[in-house]
Amino acid sequence: MLELLWLLLPVAAASGWFAARRNTDGVRAGPGRKDLSSDYFRGLNYLLNEQPDKAIEVFIRMVEIDSETVETHLALGNLFRRRGEVDRAIRIHQNLIARPTLSREQRTQALLELGEDYMRAGLFDRAENLLLELIELGAHKARALQHLVDIYQQEQDWDKAITTCRRLEETTGHSMHHVIAQYYCELADRADHDGEPGQATQMIKRALSFDRNCVRASIMLGEREAKSQDFKSAIRAYKRVGEQDIEFLPEIIEPLHECYRLIGNTGAMQTYLHDIIRRYHGTSPMLALAEQIREQDGERAAAEFVTDQLRKRPSVRGLNWLIDLSLRHSTGEAKDNLLILHDLTSKLLEGRPVYECRKCGFAGKALHWQCPSCKAWNSVKPIQGVAGE
Ligand SMILES: [Zn+2]
The missing domain is CATH 1.25.40.10 (Tetratricopeptide repeat domain)
Known part of the structure; x- marks a missing residue:
């Protein structure tokens, strides 16, 4: 208005x-x-x-x-x-x-x-022609370029989106590197889909050259390297996510663990988890570590570890895990009570969104690199807090 x-x-x-x-x-x-x-x-x-x-x-x-x-x-x-x-x-x-x-x-x-x-x-061709004419005339240039970017994005014409973003950067002086990196990730996705792994890797590297904190590029690189059995490179790529934006850590715990398992070095994974839970207050790495402790030192040690952790980072998921474990050893009335509790925590988790856009509040169960609601890039992240991560 x-x-x-x-x-x-x-x-x-x-x-x-x-x-x-x-x-x-x-x-x-x-x-x-x-x-x-x-x-x-x-x-x-x-x-x-x-x-x-x-x-x-x-x-x-x-x-x-x-x-x-x-x-x-x-x-x-x-x-x-x-x-x-x-x-x-x-x-x-x-x-x-x-x-x-x-x-x-x-x-x-x-x-x-x-x-x-x-x-x-939705008449994008006509809109594009008019906007290009305006840019040619040097009038309303920034706005026309921004509209063009929106059009190319909707048409998934990532090459044109990249070129136009660069022009927009020149016009406004504001960096759009983090968005350009996402466009390269889209191109990498497409190359991967077309069965061109070499091209995909190149696009991922270009994404990282524009935004070295591009979490999506690191995750994609990890997947590529793991696919080509280069697990050490995959581990490096996944671990980079923790340095780039620690809020995305839950995304890499599983694949990272899998890589360590495949090279037969789960001990290194354990060391990594011990280190990361000091810096990250969510539940995922803590529970991954609890699983390892359970395999290695038994259920009692794992339960003690989780109980201790829950004091520092209360979470419904952690509690649910603990109840699950306790259920296996309980009988009679204690078991009935635990079942009621388990039912409750499960219901609390059930149907809850896992990701949330930090810009518009859109929430859902899938991770989107571009928010489906407000169209911002990089704004959808795992939900933190007692009922979330
Ligand atoms: Zn949003």
Whole structure:
């Protein structure tokens, strides 16, 4: 809505709204332009009060009375698009662009609006052409490039997304390296899918060259190396995740353990787990270690270890594990009570989301590198806390 108000402010300024305010400060008002009807400000007020329907009514009436006011058309078109009436928005903006009397600024603004209409309507080819034209004209460049990135992302045209991101970086001065790394990961995924492992590895390495903290690239590299039986390299890649973003640690515990098992060195895994639980407060590595202790030193030692850990990191999963273990040795009433407890902890865990987007709160059971809801990259992570990790 704010964006729309900015669109309308030039008219407000020219029509004396600001001039009148400046006058009260004792500054001379600029040369007056024909006053806009008070309807215009009523429309603005409706927008400010988040009443777009009433604003539309007012603007439609204005357009009927004075069809020359470009800004009113722009505002109206924008409102129609927001309301989902894309066809009407497109008609308004197309009519505007056809006017020979538009200033350069008005024309490029109308082009941008029409491009956004096309995007909203899913007409990506048309939107792309308009946005490229704007970039060529040097107008609204950052916004046009951002829209193009969104289009290429939706079309999964990762090569074009990368090139456009680079241009956007040049224009805004803001690094988009972490997003570019994700695009390379997408390319790696595709190469892997097409049976081109060499190409996949190359794309993963490129991802890491853009963002050396790209967890996804490290996990993919680990999988690639393990697949080609190079377990030592796979271990290196998986362990890197712990350095890059420790919150993703639960993702690599299992595959890492498997690699150590395959090279016959589970002792090293144990050392790693001992080291990592000092820095990581989630449950996954603690339970992995508990399993190892159980295999090596028996159930009693494992239960003692978990009980001790649960004091430091209370968690439903840990408790569930402990109850599971205790159930095997209990009988009679004690067993019945434990079963009730086990049922309860299982229900608490059941159906709970495991991952959550740190930007928009979207939660689910699968790990997405791009949030399905807000489309941010790298924002979905394992849920922490008593009922989570
Ligand atoms: Zn999100």
